[in-house]
Amino acid sequence: MFKDISSGFVSVIILGLVITLASVPPEVEARAFFVFGDSLVDNGNNNYLATTARADAPPYGIDYPTHRATGRFSNGFNIPDLISQAIGSEPTLPYLSPQLRGEKLLVGANFASAGIGILNDTGIQFLNIIRIGRQLQFFQQYQQRVSALVGAEQAQRLVNQALVLITLGGNDFVNNYYLVPISARSRQFALPDYVVYLISEYRKILVRVYELGARRVLVTGTGPLGCVPAERAMRSRNGECAAELQTAAGLFNPRLVQMLLELNREIGSDVFIAANAYDLNMDFVTNPRAYGFVTSQVACCGQGRFNGIGLCTIASNLCPNRDIFAFWDPFHPTERANRIIVSTIVTGSTKYMNPMNLSTIMALDSLV
Ligand SMILES: *[C@@H]1O[C@H](CO)[C@@H](O)[C@H](O)[C@H]1NC(C)=O
Ligand SMILES: *[C@@H]1O[C@H](CO)[C@@H](O)[C@H](O)[C@H]1NC(C)=O
Numbered sequence: 242m243f244k245d246i247s248s249g250f251v252s253v254i255i256l257g258l259v260i261t262l263a264s265v266p267p268e269v270e271a272r273a274f275f276v277f278g279d280s281l282v283d284n285g286n287n288n289y290l291a292t293t294a295r296a297d298a299p300p301y302g303i304d305y306p307t308h309r310a311t312g313r314f315s316n317g318f319n320i321p322d323l324i325s326q327a328i329g330s331e332p333t334l335p336y337l338s339p340q341l342r343g344e345k346l347l348v349g350a351n352f353a354s355a356g357i358g359i360l361n362d363t364g365i366q367f368l369n370i371i372r373i374g375r376q377l378q379f380f381q382q383y384q385q386r387v388s389a390l391v392g393a394e395q396a397q398r399l400v401n402q403a404l405v406l407i408t409l410g411g412n413d414f415v416n417n418y419y420l421v422p423i424s425a426r427s428r429q430f431a432l433p434d435y436v437v438y439l440i441s442e443y444r445k446i447l448v449r450v451y452e453l454g455a456r457r458v459l460v461t462g463t464g465p466l467g468c469v470p471a472e473r474a475m476r477s478r479n480g481e482c483a484a485e486l487q488t489a490a491g492l493f494n495p496r497l498v499q500m501l502l503e504l505n506r507e508i509g510s511d512v513f514i515a516a517n518a519y520d521l522n523m524d525f526v527t528n529p530r531a532y533g534f535v536t537s538q539v540a541c542c543g544q545g546r547f548n549g550i551g552l553c554t555i556a557s558n559l560c561p562n563r564d565i566f567a568f569w570d571p572f573h574p575t576e577r578a579n580r581i582i583v584s585t586i587v588t589g590s591t592k593y594m595n596p597m598n599l600s601t602i603m604a605l606d607s608l609v
Pocket of ligand 2: 587
């Protein structure tokens with residue numbers, strides 16, 4: 242009888258706990274997520290800008306839950322969406338979205354803008370895009386807005402405990418150095434010197450991200466730039482990966498990893514995590530069939546050679562089954578390829594994630 246009373250008492254306490262936990266808004270509990278970078282991670286900021294770098298018309302978004310174009314450069318989910326899912330958070334809203342206010346701010350925000358690079362002169366042909374310096378100013382402005390909502394201390398904690406993703410560099414080659422045969426940057430720098438310059442500028446950006454409070458930052462290098470359908474179409478004789486862009490990615494990525502590890506040593510903590518986008522993509526690019534793709538050479542949506550010429554529009558060729566194509570448009574992976582990339586970010590070995598993968602990060606940070 243005593244036993245019954247005490248167990249009843251315990252269950253009252255447990256019930257009380259459950260009620261207390263349930264009354265905390267879930268947004269506060271999940272980890273915030275911030276995204277900076279280019280079209281690989283933009284989820285709609287460019288919809289609000291007068292730019293030609295946009296993905297807000299069909300068939301973009303054809304496999305998204307709403308089947309509508311959202312500004313993501315994908316047939317469905319993009320890499321940030323899948324990372325949000327992996328960490329148990331709602332998808333972040335684009336910073337420029339009018340819906341990003343009140344409690345929604347606590348989920349985080351996506352500041353990325355298609356077309357931008359490390360350098361300010363990258364992507365100038367797209368006119369009005371949010372360069373990285375401006376993305377970081379918006380991050381500061383965001384923090385002021387969150388402070389007004391939950392107080393400065395809570396806002397600081399939210400940022401310190403957040404996960405950050407930054408994806409830059411591809412456009413500094415594709416939409417700058419190699420944009421035209423004899424670009425201003427290629428006259429100024431030999432390729433190895435350009436890479437050194439990019440890394441030194443990227444370092445300043447990352448130091449700023451740290452100063453703004455970020456403490457866990459996934460940094461992706463550039464993918465196999467020469468292997469995207471656009472470059473195979475424009476630069477290669479027989480459809481092989483275009484050599485000069487492959488060389489560029491091959492120089493850039495190892496130096497990026499080295500720079501990140503140096504930064505971590507200086508800070509005395511594993512703040513920056515290198516995600517090896519080259520290898521993350523190259524596995525399914527070189528061996529598409531092993532991953533259930535019929536091709537990694539031909540884009541699902543496009544026209545001309547490898548469907549790699551021009552933009553993906555309603556007038557383009559469109560493949561009926563997006564799950565068997567590695568590339569959605571001439572430059573960007575399909576949702577299915579993004580899933581492979583993100584699952585490796587979550588559980589991959591040090592070959593892909595240095596010094597550790599996202600599941601290790603989540604386990605470590607949950608102990609704090
Ligand atoms: C890019 O522009 C920003 C803002 O105008 C400036 O602070 C920064 O130094 C520039 N970066 C480079 C590499 O010139
Ligand atoms: C990555 O994740 C898996 C678990 O999913 C773990 O076994 C492995 O050791 C991790 N690797 C690194 C380098 O953190």
